[in-house]
Amino acid sequence: MDKSVGKPLDRVDGRLKVTGGAKYAAEFPQEQLAHAVLVTSTIANGTITRMNTAAAEKAPGVLAVLSPEKPPKIGGDPSKKQSPVDRVVQLLQTKRVDYQHQPVAVVIADTLERATHAAALVKVQYKAGKTKANFKAEKTQAYKPTAILGKPPDHEQGKASDEKPEAEVDATYVTPYEHHNPMEPHATTAVWEGDRLTVYDATQGVFGTRARLAALLGIPLENVRVITKFVGGGFGGKGSVWSHTALAALAAKAVSRPVKLVLRRDQMFGPVGYRPETEQRVQLKARKDGKLLLIRHETTSSTSTFDEFAEPSSMQTRMLYASEQIITSHRLVRLTLGTPTFTRAPGESTGTFALESAMDELAYKLNLDPVELRLKNHADQDPESGHPWSSKSLKECYRVGAEKFGWAKRNPMPGSMKDGRTLIGWGMASATYPARQMKASAKATLLPDGTVQVVSGSQDLGTGTYTVMTQIAADALGLAPDKVRFDLGDTQMPETPVSGGSWTAASVGSAVKAVSLALRDKAIALAVGDTVSPLHGLDAKQVQVDGGALVAGGKRDSYAALLKRQKLPSLEAQASSGPGPDSGKYSMHSFGAQFAEVRVDPDLGEIRVSRWTGTFGGGTILNEKTARSQLMGGIIMGIGMALMEESVVDTRTGRFITHDLADYHVPVNPDVPDIDITFVPENDPYVNPIGVKGIGEIGITGAAAAIANAVYHATGKRIRALPLTLDKLLTA
Incomplete structure (x- = not known):
């Protein structure tokens, strides 16, 4: 039978959601509530x-x-x-x-x-x-945190070059407070x-x-x-x-x-976290041919007075490009606000805005195409760790993305492309996010009718976890997806990690495959040891699974028949999976390229994103439909980040004055163009047993920078503070 992994299977929980049968936290009825x-x-x-x-x-x-x-x-x-x-x-x-x-x-x-x-x-x-709620005024009190995601907040690699740079960028980029609004x-x-x-x-x-x-x-x-x-x-919140x-x-x-x-x-907008404000200094020095001599990325972000959260905006700069020297740092400012927290692609989303904007500025100073500049500084191995990549298709993402977008037709001169009076701008940026795997467990039960139930105490944030886990189990057991029921979301089930860091598919998916194979092997062992089975006496390695049965040499023994003969009410297996021996030998990341077109009204300063192409290498794609949805969602959040999202603080009172969806603007249908998503084929034998890389967050990385770079191309005005509102454009 055909494999289901990779296919655009409709969500198995879709009917529950559209009929109101899906129960959320506030919807479980209780007596005397x-x-x-x-x-x-x-x-x-x-x-x-x-x-x-x-x-x-x-x-x-x-x-x-x-x-x-x-x-x-x-x-x-x-x-x-x-x-x-x-x-x-x-x-x-x-x-x-x-x-x-x-x-x-x-x-x-x-x-x-x-x-x-x-x-x-x-x-x-x-x-x-x-009240201490003025980030800029309190920056003089910035301090060095003890760690950033378990790593030193400051990092330096390589040696300073004696060469005189042909071009240099030294600029400060600002991202505002943003709030989760699920x-x-x-x-x-x-x-x-x-x-x-x-x-x-x-x-x-x-x-x-x-x-x-x-x-x-x-x-x-x-x-x-x-x-x-x-x-x-959830988005981290x-x-x-x-x-x-x-x-x-x-x-x-x-x-x-x-x-x-x-x-x-x-x-x-208070007691449940937000994305902190950041101020990021990026300094780039390059030779005439575009090769980087220095990358310096210094991040200052806000935290609360009673707790600590650091936005790790300089972290991707340690690994994204090759340079003679790379210097990164993080500092925190304590304010009388609630504690910030993870917001989709924490660090990478804000950090790529600064880094990728600076790379665009450098490309103009060197008179190089922005894609060419990135190719010249492609990191063939991880600059931070020195490890080889488990897989990396970034060059192919640039090539395919540029071809699909029509990048070769771009006139590089700012303000040169128009549609009537409307200014047209094209911009691009790199995208990246770590590919992580955490320990997770699962349980599988073969039932008398030949169907299988798989449970794992994970969470589905709307990403499609129910569906992709069903596909993984179905393929491992030789079943059609409708013969598998996957359930999650209960601490009475096998333990899994938090659904964050884009690691759920890799972590829980690996556990689901492991337990499904364990259940399959148990069934095979029963069959080859059963004197009545058509497969009796065969080497277990000869037996395959297909169509709800064990098969070998033209002989078949269905799961249902096997359990009936064995007089078993069910057959169970449990298994766990976690980071393997290759996790310390290779650097594991997803990569991508973002290409954006904007239309700018020259009189009003209104910016509209009119076209988008995104190309991504994410290892094995479990479900083409849900994966595309995730990447589109990330890009749409990137459009919001670039053009409208901002939580405004009254610095006198420390109160967020944008505190509802009338004031805090997020993208709606007219703000979003058709988004063309392409998956670059990528086989990664080292990242995890199912070869997947998380894609829940990479879609937002690089997105804001691609838009900011397109706005510069359209207008010749470089806006370094998000969001890119018309007042900033008109006064630049």
């Missing part, structure tokens, strides 16, 4: 001096009000983390306020409307301290049964949530169950446990009823 609403701070720094909850407590339907006046009992230190992705949380244990929109009380009532009304009755008085806001439903807690949570990591809640609540790990069947978008999740559990404990807590849209 109560509703919780957060009361959040209106200052960025200070202390609560008085809190009056009397009116709220007397309001109709109110069951309880939690506040620092009588701190709810917890069992762990909210500042002590269980994993690197954890954040310091606020659980009403102190009257200290560290940022605007910090949870300062929780109101629980029998309906959402009553809880919302009562929350408005809570009166809080504060003694305010100094369709599904953060939400938690908490249910206690005695001393056991079940939490339905909008999370990217059920096992991390379980560990964090167990520690914070001071209960055994086995007493916490976390369920997440569907996530309505749901990768950590935030205050509201534990507060929902504390609220349910306080009222002895299930409690649902869903953040309002404006509350998504």
Whole structure:
């Protein structure tokens, strides 16, 4: 039978989603369900001096009000983390306020409307301290963090050249605060049964949530169950446990009823992270032929006063291009804002904007084509580690992308290409993201009817995990995809990592293949040892799987027949997979090339992206349709990053004043052109057992730079601060 991996199989969960059958965290019905609403701070720094909850407590339907006046009992230190992705949380244990929109009380009532009304009755008085929310003003206090993603924050490789450069770029690039705005806001439903807690949570990591809640609540790990069947978008923001999740559990404990807590849209702009502001200095020096003598990339980003998160924007610069010398650094500025967190392609998305914009500037100074400049500095091995690449098709991505886009027809002179009065600009940039694999486990069960159920406690963020895991299992077991049922999202299933870092397909997929092969081998062993089986006595290595049966030499023994003869209700296997011996021998990354066309109104400064070509090498493509969707989604987020997304802070109060979708603009259909995606064939025998590289985040890398470079080509104006709004263009 034909293999299903690689084919554009429709989502196996598609019908559930379009019919409303897919249940998200806030949609699991519970008897006597109560509703919780957060009361959040209106200052960025200070202390609560008085809190009056009397009116709220007397309001109709109110069951309880939690506040620092009588701190709810917890069992762990909210500042002590269980994993690197954890954040310091606020659980009403102190009257200290560290940022605007910090949870300062929780109101629980029998309906959402009553809880919302009562929350408005809570009166809080504060003694305010100094607000430090001006990134530029506080930069003089920048400090060096201890590590960036487990690596030194500063890195230097190679030696300074004595050659005098023919051309040099030394410029500063700025990216603003950005907020995750998934369709599904953060939400938690908490249910206690005695001393056991079940939490339905909008999370990217059920096992991390379980560990964090167990520690914070001071209960055994086995007493916490976390369920997440569907996530309505995460983008990194749901990768950590935030205050509201534990507060929902504390609220349910306080009222002895299930409690649902869903953040309002404006509350998504405070206590649940964001992409921090960055200021990045990039210095490039090159010979006349374009060969780089120096790459220097210095990143300064913001973090909170009580926790630490560093946007790793200089990291890809350590490996993307060859240069005589490469110097990178990271610094942090503490502000009275909430703690930032991972946002799709953290570091690489912001960092490639700076690096790839600088490369475009250098190309103009050298009078070289931007693609040619990148080819001249192609890194044949990883400059940072010195390791060979497990596979790398970046040159082919440039070639195919340029050909499909028609790059050879580009007149390089800024402002030279027009359609009537409209200015046309073409820009390009490189894309890259690490290809990682984490330890993951899975379980497979062969059922009497010959179908197979595979479970693994992962998460589907809308990326298609249900579907690609079904395809992997089906191929390994010789089954049609409709004969496999894959399930996930429950800590009672085999353990997997958080769905982040573009490693879910590689990690969980490798485990699913391993367990499917283990189940296949168990079935083969039963058949060749069964005196009644047509395959009896054969060498197990001769037996293949096809069409729901074991086959060899024209003989067949179906899974269903085998189990019936063996009088087995089922046949099970469990397996795990993790980084193999090649992980330390090779450098593993996905690569791509982004080509963008913009149309600019010369009078109004309006910028429209009118055409896009993206070419990517991502190893084995598990599902052509879902993979293309992921890359398109990343590029669309890149369009938003380039042209409109910006969270504006009132530096006097530390409050984000863009706090809903009326003010915080994201791309909609008219903002997005047809996006042409091409996968460059790539066989990687070292990256993991299924040969895949993560593609969930690479689509946004390089995208903002490609647009900024196209705007320069159209107008001759170099805008180095995102977003590229018309006011910046008109005043440049």
